[in-house]
Amino acid sequence: NLIAMDLGAVTKQSALHAKPSGLVLQYGTAGFRTKAQHLDHVMFRMGLLAVLRSKQTRSTIGVMVTASHNPEEDNGVKLVDPLGEMLAPSWEEHATRLANAEDQDLPGVLESISVEEAVPLRQDAIVVIGRDTRPSSEKLSQSVRDGVAALGGQVHDLGLLTTPQLHYVVCCQNTGGRYGKATTEGYYQKLSRAFLELAKQASCGGDEHRTIKVDCANGVGALKLRELEPHLAQALSLQLVNDGTKGKLNHLCGADFVKSHQQPPQGMEMKSSERCCSFDGDADRIVYYYCDAGGRFHLIDGDKIATLIGTFLQELLLEIGESLNLGVVQTAYANGSSTRYLEEVMKVPVYCAKTGVKHLHHKAQEFDIGVYFEANGHGTVLFSTSVETKIKQLAEELEDEKRKAAKILGNMIDLFNQAAGDAISDMLVVEAILALKGWTVQQWDALYTDLPNRQLKVKVADRRVISTTDAETRAVTPPGLQEAIDGLVQKYRLSRAFVRPSGTEDVVRVYAEADSQDSADHLAHEVSLAVFQLAGGIGERPQPCF
Numbered sequence: 001n002l003i004a005m006d007l008g009a010v011t012k013q014s015a016l017h018a019k020p021s022g023l024v025l026q027y028g029t030a031g032f033r034t035k036a037q038h039l040d041h042v043m044f045r046m047g048l049l050a051v052l053r054s055k056q057t058r059s060t061i062g063v064m065v066t067a068s069h070n071p072e073e074d075n076g077v078k079l080v081d082p083l084g085e086m087l088a089p090s091w092e093e094h095a096t097r098l099a100n101a102e103d104q105d106l107p108g109v110l111e112s113i114s115v116e117e118a119v120p121l122r123q124d125a126i127v128v129i130g131r132d133t134r135p136s137s138e139k140l141s142q143s144v145r146d147g148v149a150a151l152g153g154q155v156h157d158l159g160l161l162t163t164p165q166l167h168y169v170v171c172c173q174n175t176g177g178r179y180g181k182a183t184t185e186g187y188y189q190k191l192s193r194a195f196l197e198l199a200k201q202a203s204c205g206g207d208e209h210r211t212i213k214v215d216c217a218n219g220v221g222a223l224k225l226r227e228l229e230p231h232l233a234q235a236l237s238l239q240l241v242n243d244g245t246k247g248k249l250n251h252l253c254g255a256d257f258v259k260s261h262q263q264p265p266q267g268m269e270m271k272s273s274e275r276c277c278s279f280d281g282d283a284d285r286i287v288y289y290y291c292d293a294g295g296r297f298h299l300i301d302g303d304k305i306a307t308l309i310g311t312f313l314q315e316l317l318l319e320i321g322e323s324l325n326l327g328v329v330q331t332a333y334a335n336g337s338s339t340r341y342l343e344e345v346m347k348v349p350v351y352c353a354k355t356g357v358k359h360l361h362h363k364a365q366e367f368d369i370g371v372y373f374e375a376n377g378h379g380t381v382l383f384s385t386s387v388e389t390k391i392k393q394l395a396e397e398l399e400d401e402k403r404k405a406a407k408i409l410g411n412m413i414d415l416f417n418q419a420a421g422d423a424i425s426d427m428l429v430v431e432a433i434l435a436l437k438g439w440t441v442q443q444w445d446a447l448y449t450d451l452p453n454r455q456l457k458v459k460v461a462d463r464r465v466i467s468t469t470d471a472e473t474r475a476v477t478p479p480g481l482q483e484a485i486d487g488l489v490q491k492y493r494l495s496r497a498f499v500r501p502s503g504t505e506d507v508v509r510v511y512a513e514a515d516s517q518d519s520a521d522h523l524a525h526e527v528s529l530a531v532f533q534l535a536g537g538i539g540e541r542p543q544p545c546f
């Protein structure tokens with residue numbers, strides 16, 4: 001049945017997207033990511049792979065061309081599976097194999113993937129493509145199209161799109177429109193309708209007009225917020241900063257910059273207590289922040305967003321009188337104070353998953369309501385289908401306060417992008433919750449105080465010498481490393497530290513938290529030295545960062 005795959009056409013087309021010799025890449029946590037000039041063949045081949053995956057799943061598959069928060073010169077690509085989820089792990093391996101095959105081996109690799117996965121080759125294939133605003137993205141997405149066309153697949157090129165919008169469209173497309181209309185317009189309609197309903201429900205508390213300042217990282221988020229804004233009918237006005245008209249993508253701005261430097265982005269003027277937020281380059285991450293009257297900067301990261309959302313949803317459930325199982329999923333990078341607050345004050349069960357959205361998403365699917373967020377601001381909430389049906393039914397059946405709460409929850413369900421963590425959707429969620437609660441940004445921030453923490457990177461010859469267990473909180477190899485970390489952690493109060501090989505950069509990441517910034521800094525530095533000594537550090541010995 002392989003006749004249905006025209007390998008002659010593939011070989012001919014592939015010659016126009018030749019692989020540079022010696023280049024080896026891996027489909028990692030966020031797909032392929034590297035300097036844009038090395039990616040042409042990878043894009044073509046991901047077009048090919050998307051066709052096979054589409055045939056196998058008999059569904060529309062998404063391909064997003066983006067390198068998220070990386071520098072403008074980088075680019076990347078990831079595939080989106082039928083329900084808007086990340087690509088299945090076995091196909092990540094196929095992706096790696098396909099990307100690294102020498103040109104002449106390409107037909108053979110395609111055949112072997114098709115056989116291994118029993119791909120019904122005569123089946124039609126549809127691939128939806130989106131891209132971010134990088135200068136290289138347009139040409140690279142053309143290469144994806146070439147790949148799709150070479151295997152006879154149908155292409156819907158949606159052009160400039162945020163990553164979560166692509167996930168949304170793919171999910172809608174494959175669920176017969178039940179999740180919403182499979183267009184960006186459908187996305188704006190679904191989100192704005194839910195937001196306006198919530199704003200109406202909040203307006204009894206006064207404060208009807210809200211403003212928020214958004215740092216768009218000079219990325220695609222700016223374009224899409226401009227498209228969204230008219231739908232919001234002035235219930236929320238957006239002041240866009242770093243909207244791409246002047247600055248460089250992700251340069252001194254964006255969610256990743258703000259979170260890792262713990263300082264405001266360039267170009268953001270903050271009046272005391274003004275709510276501000278930052279998106280990353282493809283708008284799937286968001287962090288909030290503000291300056292207090294004394295001019296001090298306060299970061300509100302993914303953990304505090306998750307806490308606000310988790311707390312609010314739990315309050316609604318109590319009001320409605322439904323005991324559904326709600327869980328919050330975090331990673332080891334979650335601030336210890338957030339975990340403590342959720343577990344001890346809110347009595348919400350908290351779970352720790354491995355780094356990378358797919359692990360969190362997967363765990364969150366186990367709950368009626370699964371809230372998941374990475375500390376860096378990527379996250380969303382998943383509602384089981386039965387919960388969704390039940391809540392919307394209760395919104396009709398219940399009376400008075402209970403009915404009101406069920407209606408709010410029903411609209412909240414629509415406001416989340418359940419296909420993927422989404423800066424636009426999460427921003428609307430936070431704005432709606434603050435309005436409903438009548439809370440200022442300080443009141444939100446005061447839920448708990450973050451433990452001081454520090455993240456460092458250590459360069460080693462081969463980061464794979466470090467393997468971990470217990471959701472990456474403990475190192476199994478190299479021998480002696482965990483014992484060394486345990487010894488160092490003991491020297492400090494309220495302390496915790498762990499190390500893991502990054503899935504997106506060639507470094508080992510070190511995380512430490514403790515009762516003071518000074519202690520967190522020292523602990524992180526000492527752990528870095530232990531990694532350098534025991535895990536084959538290269539280059540200069542880690543220097544103290546203070």
Ligand SMILES: CC(=O)N[C@H]1[C@@H](OP(=O)(O)O)O[C@H](CO)[C@@H](O)[C@@H]1O
Nearest residue numbers: 029030356357374376502503504505
């Ligand atoms: C500590 C940290 O922020 N790690 C990030 C980063 O992964 P690493 O495997 O740590 O490089 O990039 C991932 C993809 O964007 C993101 O999911 C994750 O949270």
Ligand SMILES: [Mg+2]
Nearest residue numbers: 068280282284
């Ligand atoms: Mg991103």
